[in-house]
Amino acid sequence: MxxxxxxxxxxxxxxxxxxxxxxxxxxxxxxxxxxxxxxxxxxxxxxxxxxxxxxxxxxxxxxxxxxxxxxxxxxxxxxxxxxxxxxxxxxxxxxxxxxxxxxxxxxxxxxxxxxxxxxxxxxxxxxxxxxxxxxxxxxxxxxEGLTIERITEKMLDSCHGWSSQSEFVRQYVPHLFVEADNTQPNTSET
Missing domain, CATH: 3.30.390 (Enolase-like; domain 1)
Structure with a gap:
């Protein structure tokens, strides 16, 4: 686009x-x-x-x-x-x-x-x-000859596409997947 x-x-x-x-x-x-x-x-x-x-x-x-x-x-x-x-x-x-x-x-x-x-x-x-x-x-x-696991281990977290938090990693090498931490610190004053 x-x-x-x-x-x-x-x-x-x-x-x-x-x-x-x-x-x-x-x-x-x-x-x-x-x-x-x-x-x-x-x-x-x-x-x-x-x-x-x-x-x-x-x-x-x-x-x-x-x-x-x-x-x-x-x-x-x-x-x-x-x-x-x-x-x-x-x-x-x-x-x-x-x-x-x-x-x-x-x-x-x-x-x-x-x-x-x-x-x-x-x-x-x-x-x-x-x-x-x-x-x-x-x-x-x-x-050549490398498994998707070995390739992913080499490329893991080298860019957005190879993020350990990506759906690609979750689907193909789930043991390397890391759940995103969506908790935001509370910065509002009470």
Missing amino acids: PLNKPVRRKLHHTRQVQCQGFEREDGLWDIEAHMTDVKTHSVDNTERGYVDAGEPFHDMWMRLTIDKTMKIHQVEAEVDASPFRHCPGIAGNFRQLEGTRIGPGWHRMTREMFSGIQGCTHLHELLTPLATTALQTIWPILA
Whole structure:
């Protein structure tokens, strides 16, 4: 179901992020993201003169090569368009992710690694959809042979859909179901 009809408006900016997951013939996986920012009007830019309507203001790529344990073997980042000439120089810093493993605490670690002048806001933003795409790409392989119970134990309380209080858990793995605590503390004064 789409969003409600908005008030009349005029489009000014479009950000597109496309992610894809590929199985390689060497047993590794390439997870790729491409992000563009495009405006519907020309924008003055000190270093580029101006960025014409429809021309990418940002055009950035990132590839994580991972194994099925989510360990990152190689990182490649490219900046094809940016507001400043020196922006592409930071792309190589993202190779610091090589050897890390996507999992609990990984996003926190990446925020620390690439905060401020040590990173690029836009390349760093690609890490979240890349991690999600990696999981969605590899999950069916990881889940092969696992029972619904084992899958649920791994995913339990990782998001709203896998809540231990959900009807899904109640129906399929009832021993992991937790009744919601609907009691509200009484905050009214007497």
